[in-house]
Amino acid sequence: MAITVEKLEIARRDFERNDANHDGLLTADEYRQALKGYGVSDNTIDEALNELDPDHNGEITWFEFLVDYVNDVLGRKVAYLQMLENLDKTFKEYDTNNDGKASAIEITEALKNQNYSGYDIESAITHLTQHYDIDEDREITWNELFISLIRQFEH
Numbered sequence: 606m607a608i609t610v611e612k613l614e615i616a617r618r619d620f621e622r623n624d625a626n627h628d629g630l631l632t633a634d635e636y637r638q639a640l641k642g643y644g645v646s647d648n649t650i651d652e653a654l655n656e657l658d659p660d661h662n663g664e665i666t667w668f669e670f671l672v673d674y675v676n677d678v679l680g681r682k683v684a685y686l687q688m689l690e691n692l693d694k695t696f697k698e699y700d701t702n703n704d705g706k707a708s709a710i711e712i713t714e715a716l717k718n719q720n721y722s723g724y725d726i727e728s729a730i731t732h733l734t735q736h737y738d739i740d741e742d743r744e745i746t747w748n749e750l751f752i753s754l755i756r757q758f759e760h
């Protein structure tokens with residue numbers, strides 16, 4: 606099974622639905638309450654929490670949730686936290702207006718600011734959009750970048 610933008614959006618909605626106080630973090634209690642509503646046993650919930658919260662601080666971040674979700678879907682350990690954090694950092698360098706999308710213009714600006722000295726910027730943009738812009742709208746979203754990264758490990 607492959608990871609798609611749609612699947613990531615569904616996972617995000619699951620996360621947000623379980624996050625009862627909408628603070629962007631899933632506490633163990635919030636998760637427990639949500640799963641109890643589905644009749645899941647305490648043991649199963651404990652096991653799930655163990656995997657979802659690898660640093661055992663009682664809070665599940667979106668990244669922790671996503672790592673677990675992706676590895677579950679793929680059936681092996683492909684995603685890990687450090688990977689998501691690095692990707693997030695890179696993405697933010699490109700998405701300068703912070704709207705969740707890196708446009709061709711933003712990428713051009715970012716490359717110029719980095720004194721990009723590889724092949725010319727236009728081919729760099731073409732390369733980036735060919736590899737990461739899944740829906741070909743000339744903007745790269747965080748999800749598109751993430752999926753592209755994961756795909757390298759799917760084969």
Ligand SMILES: [Ca+2]
Pocket residue numbers: 624625626627628629630631632635
């Ligand atoms: Ca919460």
Ligand SMILES: [Ca+2]
Pocket residue numbers: 657658659660661662663664665666669
């Ligand atoms: Ca945690």
Ligand SMILES: [Ca+2]
Pocket residue numbers: 699700701702703704705706707708711
């Ligand atoms: Ca942007």
Ligand SMILES: [Ca+2]
Pocket residue numbers: 738739740741742743744745746749
């Ligand atoms: Ca796109």
